[in-house]
Amino acid sequence: MTLLSGQPFVAILSYHEYCLILRCDAYAMDLDKKSKVIIDLTGKIVLVTGSSSGLGAAIAKYMARAGAKVAVHYHSGKDRADEIVNEIKKDGGFAMSFYGDVSKKDDVMKLFSEIDSSFGPIDILVNNAGIDGKRELVGDDVPEDWEKVIQVNLMGPYYCAREAVKRMKPRKSGVIINITSVHEYVPWSGYTAYSSAKAGLSMFTKALAQELSDYGIRVVAIAPGAIKTPINKDVWGNPESLKDLLDKIAMPRLGEVDDIGQAAVFLASDLASYITGTTLLVDGGMALYPDFKHGG
Ligand code: NAD
Numbered sequence: 001m002t003l004l005s006g007q008p009f010v011a012i013l014s015y016h017e018y019c020l021i022l023r024c025d026a027y028a029m030d031l032d033k034k035s036k037v038i039i040d041l042t043g044k045i046v047l048v049t050g051s052s053s054g055l056g057a058a059i060a061k062y063m064a065r066a067g068a069k070v071a072v073h074y075h076s077g078k079d080r081a082d083e084i085v086n087e088i089k090k091d092g093g094f095a096m097s098f099y100g101d102v103s104k105k106d107d108v109m110k111l112f113s114e115i116d117s118s119f120g121p122i123d124i125l126v127n128n129a130g131i132d133g134k135r136e137l138v139g140d141d142v143p144e145d146w147e148k149v150i151q152v153n154l155m156g157p158y159y160c161a162r163e164a165v166k167r168m169k170p171r172k173s174g175v176i177i178n179i180t181s182v183h184e185y186v187p188w189s190g191y192t193a194y195s196s197a198k199a200g201l202s203m204f205t206k207a208l209a210q211e212l213s214d215y216g217i218r219v220v221a222i223a224p225g226a227i228k229t230p231i232n233k234d235v236w237g238n239p240e241s242l243k244d245l246l247d248k249i250a251m252p253r254l255g256e257v258d259d260i261g262q263a264a265v266f267l268a269s270d271l272a273s274y275i276t277g278t279t280l281l282v283d284g285g286m287a288l289y290p291d292f293k294h295g296g
Pocket of ligand 1: 228
């Protein structure tokens with residue numbers, strides 16, 4: 001594809017066979033010329049943790065569609081990660097798979113140095129990897145289970161952000177996106193570790209954004225509601241619990257992984273250049289107290 005200044009936008013539309021086209025040259029951002037506003041991450045290197053499945057896989061694909069080189073990270077299931085890489089390549093994008101346990105500092109350091117060698121230093125980090133943990137009531141629980149959730153969902157993003165910051169600060173640019181949850185706001189009985197980790201990740205987002213604001217680095221969070229992925233298949237896979245879940249959402253549907261992929265490319269892009277230290281809820285109104293929808 002060649003993009004010439006003044007070239008009609010329609011020429012870009014033919015490059016990818018997507019309904020949503022995410023790539024263009026900077027010229028397209030010049031509103032005086034009435035060009036379409038679209039998202040361009042060409043030349044950016046992105047790491048999406050836990051991107052062999054669910055939300056992470058969708059975020060990785062959207063980043064690649066916007067022109068970024070994507071490190072598809074996996075913890076288990078190299079095959080699935082390689083499938084995502086192949087899908088991205090088939091769509092004309094660039095990706096490679098990388099292994100690591102985000103709850104282990106040494107694994108994370110190794111992961112980043114492998115990405116350095118293959119791609120160069122990352123520009124965008126998406127801290128997506130996470131687990132729900134078991135449903136356990138405090139007192140009847142096993143402390144090691146609590147620790148594990150905190151280790152993956154809070155220490156993991158910290159270890160990754162720490163490595164990302166080392167690479168972003170000298171270049172005075174970068175974006176860190178933390179995937180929290182509606183449960184950074186909404187308490188979840190039986191999942192105190194998960195709720196605490198996500199609320200902690202939300203405050204980490206704010207404090208780190210403040211710390212990095214002089215370095216051209218933005219830190220933001222996305223709080224998904226109920227999105228159809230393997231993590232909650234036991235809920236949406238069962239008609240009774242699906243109905244119960246839908247009753248908790250203001251809009252009449254579950255979220256799709258695309259809802260999160262689209263939010264992530266926007267926040268990663270310069271369209272969001274004045275947004276830092278905040279959480280974008282992508283939850284169809286789950287946090288709006290849907291019980292009050294019909295008054296009461
Ligand atoms: P998922 O199970 O498909 O994805 C989780 C990913 O994290 C997997 O790829 C898994 O391999 C990886 N992972 C788990 N432990 C890891 C470890 N120790 N090291 C590295 N990677 C590890 O589920 P998902 O729904 O796609 O979840 C992605 C993120 O979104 C999670 O942080 C989750 O808490 C959050 N979230 C999901 C929903 C939802 O409804 N699906 C809602 C709110 C928040």
